Amino acid sequence: MIQLLSAGLRVNNNVFEILDQQLLPSQETWIAVQSPSHMVEIIKALKVRGAPMIGICAAIALAQYAEKTSSIVEIEHAAHELQNARPTAVNLAYCIGKMLATPRQDWQKGALWEAAVKLFHEDITLCESIAKHGIPLLKNGAQLLTICNTGRIATAGIGTALGIAYKAHELGMNIHVNVVETRPLLQGGRLTIWELKKQNVPCTLLIDNAAAALMQKGVVDAVFVGADRIACNGDSANKIGTYSLAVLAAYHRIPFYVVAPYTTVDPLCESGMHIEIEQRSFSEVHGVQGSFGNVTWAESSVQVFNPAFDVTPAELITGIVLDCGYFNQKAIKHGEHLKIEEK
């Protein structure tokens, strides 16, 4: 009997449930995943999000499906459908790749479940290792700044960028996390604040365009962000607004760290130029939608520029924290973040 439990997903035998992140923080509702195409819907609707989390959920959905079908071709078809649910995060491709690399003849004999469970546990370990390498970058009393949600519901473990803050807090360090709300989908204001409050980590919320003023006041000691894809040269794609924070941090001489598991590094992607950026719907910017309500303030006819991600060039990144170590600018230039022993 398979049992998995994290802040954002749970598996109890063949029942696979996901915490609906669109309904947070006002409602904690779990969705029972029915099929790979249901999972794709859930991913596209951002009911589950966070690059590592999406990969693991897709893997579990595939394992679950293998028990329901006798067709190898259908499993492969479902795998491709899952892999294409979102284009930017590389972890999704990584997880599905791991699943498909298992012996095909064992797919319906538990091999896919075994692979998915391994990915789940691997992610927990990755988060712990990331935190271990991130902690030395913090001083006691540090004021951090972060964007979006890179915590417990974005991974199977304690998180990536936010995981470092959780670990510091757990170790008794006195830290404070400043969170930009992260328009348009408000993952900072809705999810990260909810998580930090739950873990009793001191935090402050601000609008995205107040980050510069907070830095100008001298309040911010370091910026920690997640990543959806890290190119060979260190260029990193992450939530829209991350690049903005990187430019602001450089101007204010504040260290800017990208934090991710090694699975986010894409050895096939030479530079940021090659990262596909998903454009999302106008309605996200015409107003806000969520379990909290649905309001529109802008003229519905107005054209919108709404990329889901932006790319931060390596020269603005002080260092990349991976599970396998910390890589400063020089190390990134030498491609040391690419020389990773696979676990």
Next chain:
Amino acid sequence: MIQLLSAGLRVNNNVFEILDQQLLPSQETWIAVQSPSHMVEIIKALKVRGAPMIGICAAIALAQYAEKTSSIVEIEHAAHELQNARPTAVNLAYCIGKMLATPRQDWQKGALWEAAVKLFHEDITLCESIAKHGIPLLKNGAQLLTICNTGRIATAGIGTALGIAYKAHELGMNIHVNVVETRPLLQGGRLTIWELKKQNVPCTLLIDNAAAALMQKGVVDAVFVGADRIACNGDSANKIGTYSLAVLAAYHRIPFYVVAPYTTVDPLCESGMHIEIEQRSFSEVHGVQGSFGNVTWAESSVQVFNPAFDVTPAELITGIVLDCGYFNQKAIKHGEHLKIEEK
């Protein structure tokens, strides 16, 4: 009989009405101003906003009041109350100062009305002069970026920063205005887009944290912003998020212009350090409130950093466009923007 009419205010004899900017764009509702303290309420609730507009409205409210009271002391008291309605914009102090400088014995014989009407017409002329000095900064086909609302409802005329865009469009230039939504109160998404659509100026809406990505794409030719107070050394206070755009523009080598009437220059304010920044309520960041609805997504217990304005240091400002001319960095350094003949 006194008659004044602009996009955001109208006076018909002693009836003084203001377009409720909190209800825009979904409702166009006019509020009849009853008294100076009613005007203060209206200003504090941001039903009327825009540094020049606030000053003119306060002046008219004072003139209106002079007809209703026989007490000079009460008029003076009302003047001080109006002047303190918001701390950051200097225009308010300027306009009230002009009113109080009229001969006291004539206050109830029409001198205050005369002064208020003069301020109204002066503002229209100031906007036209600003536009005249701003136009040479634009090339045909220019893609502008702006924040907040600096247009027809922020002034008695065509606007300040946005006025330049209106004038360019009127002159047949092919321009496009990119507007950041301007959290927390969404003046960009609600008001500026509404105005631009009304005037048929091509425009695009984006979230505040997508401005950097738009600049990175090479789309933005120039940033034009308003100001609430310009210090002697050129440091400028404006809507929160302006400083962020200034840093981003400098990094991308995009010209960054501050646009205002001369009344925004505060000769008593040495530098940005001396500009008082208003902190506004947490609820503005916990969600959004307006005629479009009222929703809250963040934990109501979370602490918020919510300054209404930020200060852009002069070294990030390519130039300041005033009604009396264009002042580049060198001119600002020499204090030429301070040597203004009063009209």
